[in-house]
Amino acid sequence: MESTDTGPEPATNASGAGDLSAQGRSPVWIAQRLIRFNTVNPPGSEAECVQWIRGVLDGAGIETRIVACDPRRPNLIARLPGRGLEPPLLLHAHVDVVPVEGQKWTRPPFAGEVVDGELWGRGAVDMKGQLAMMMAALLRMKACGEVPAGDIILAVVPDEETGSDVGSRFLVEQHPEFFEGVRYAIGEDGGAELGVGRYARIHPIVVAEKRTCWVRLTVRGPGGHASRVAPGSGAVGRLRRVLESISSGGLGIEQTPVVDLMLKELANALPSGVGERIDAFRNNPADPSVLDGLEETTVRYLRSLVQHTVSATVLHGGTGTNVHPTEITLELDGRVLPGEYTTEEFLTLLRQQVGADLDLELFVEGELSPPPRIDAFYDRLAAVLQAKDPEGIPLPLVTTASTDARLFSSRLGIQCFGWMPLRHGPDVVYRDRLHCPDERIAVSALEFGADCFHALLSGTH
Incomplete structure (x- = not known):
């Protein structure tokens, strides 16, 4: 097996943020650095990771704000202003990860190594890899001077894995003003994958979750x-x-x-x-x-x-x-x-x-969410996937797990979708890597996902 890094650290500014070079906007580079923060929950201790994210976004000129009920476990809200032609769109992601204790890993779970074209580490799939896709898309837009149709809000939260009390629940109960006007949100897909890759390449779009x-x-x-x-x-x-x-x-x-x-x-x-x-x-x-x-x-x-x-x-x-x-x-x-x-x-x-x-x-x-809808925004998500992978098939999916989407939908009435765009081979079932030893994700899948998020946010699909 060949083990590589994505290269030397990009130059940093005083806040510790990466520059806006192509490498600094790479979803692989971002995901590697996120994985290297041990944010196992409990106890979480996500502050250092969240502050690093803030440094990267601040360094790119993207407005950020930190709010917390526990300073060791802060929430970050970032906003990329739009043209006011559409309502704000919410992207939400958690940086806490489940424990690795008692699991037998082939490679160190917090090293963020790239081996044979795959990025290894706890959180690679759930969900630091997806957060890296979101961040890479926002950084690319900022670097290219692209202004979205509506504001893009990125909420980075702790504590999704053990109840969300200091994360999304705190935000929707204490700071609903951050999400004023938001109609749609995109979060993780809750492991919604069917394992039918040998028959067809399915792109799941989660439209509903089961309740705990x-x-x-x-x-x-x-x-x-x-x-x-x-x-x-x-x-x-x-x-x-x-x-x-x-x-x-x-x-x-x-x-x-x-x-x-x-x-x-x-x-x-x-x-x-x-x-x-x-x-x-x-x-x-x-x-x-x-x-x-x-x-x-x-x-x-x-x-x-x-x-x-x-x-x-x-x-x-x-x-x-x-x-x-x-x-x-x-x-x-x-x-x-x-x-x-x-x-x-x-x-x-x-x-x-x-x-x-x-x-x-x-x-x-668990919270009782509004009935799911398959509407025009779902069609936009499907259109991006079809444009980026013409042979793939978007599919509305119900997941048996629950995510932070339940709080944004039940408390604020936001229509939530789980959307983790991945293109991968028929033998890879990412669902089977969630919360498991040897969690990893293909470099090509991270890049594909970042391209999909960029196309969606910039309206270029």
Whole structure:
């Protein structure tokens, strides 16, 4: 394997910012430097990284502002003024990353090495690579003297990975004035990729996200000495029955309009044999056997889009190896389909499945976003992708994960899209690199994405 750097550091000004040379505007160079800041959350400590970004943008003459409820975890707002012909457009990105502890990495996770045409490191995909695309596009516009139709706002935030309290939530609750007039926003795609690259090159455009509902479920029963057979009414027995009741992963089939549209367009985008399977699933989502032959990860993803899901993830209980526990708590990761489904409806379905007499405590509740729209701005995103990759196929997608988009849409009414333009080979599934060891992204994919963002922001597609 060949390991390279993008070259010597560009000259810096007093603020530590890179100059406006071609290298200083390179998405690869920017992504390398972002990765080299260890912003693992928790604890986050994103200040040094955010200040570096500010230095780069200030050095280019782009207006920036820092606001924070925790000085160790600041938010940055940058604005590139436009001609006033369109409403402001929001780009939002987070600089915190998930931990690497306990993972076996082939290369150092914070070195930002380029090896065999790929940039390695935590955050390469989620989402420092995408932030580098955004920054590179803004810097290119500034250097070329291009003025967008409307203001471009870049919000760089901490804390997306653990709840957004000091990041996007703080911004929308304490500083909504920064986003006055914004109708549309672009953020990360939440890992929305289908794994069908060997059939067609799909460009996902996320139009909706599933909503988080995390629940603690407690089972109780008589205790006693563990040298004796456990009672049938014991906590362990009741836990076993709960786990069996949710082993399918879902709470019943629910066909929503946005998922129906996605499956319809996906079926049309794929070759006939594969497309027919997708169409059969669309018409009968209760029978996942029609998807036989597709990748297992793809099947699980599609099945997760036609039902509220619930997954057992964390278990607490017991006081000693020789004591039958009297109480066991199970944490469940619930995800609610987009639309008007309420938390109460989700909990009712869950109680019907696990047992109405069990204690359920909702401890994380995601925001209820407005219904998704496929409108003219979606068409602009698709047009950029089609112009840059005529053989690629833009596709409206629903993601099972949630991002900061939920806060901008639910609190400010902004229509949010997840858009990470990537062009890559059929064997690369970026979704499978999210939060995983050896996270990496192709240099060509970063450059393609930066070109797409520049075309969108400058209106040159």
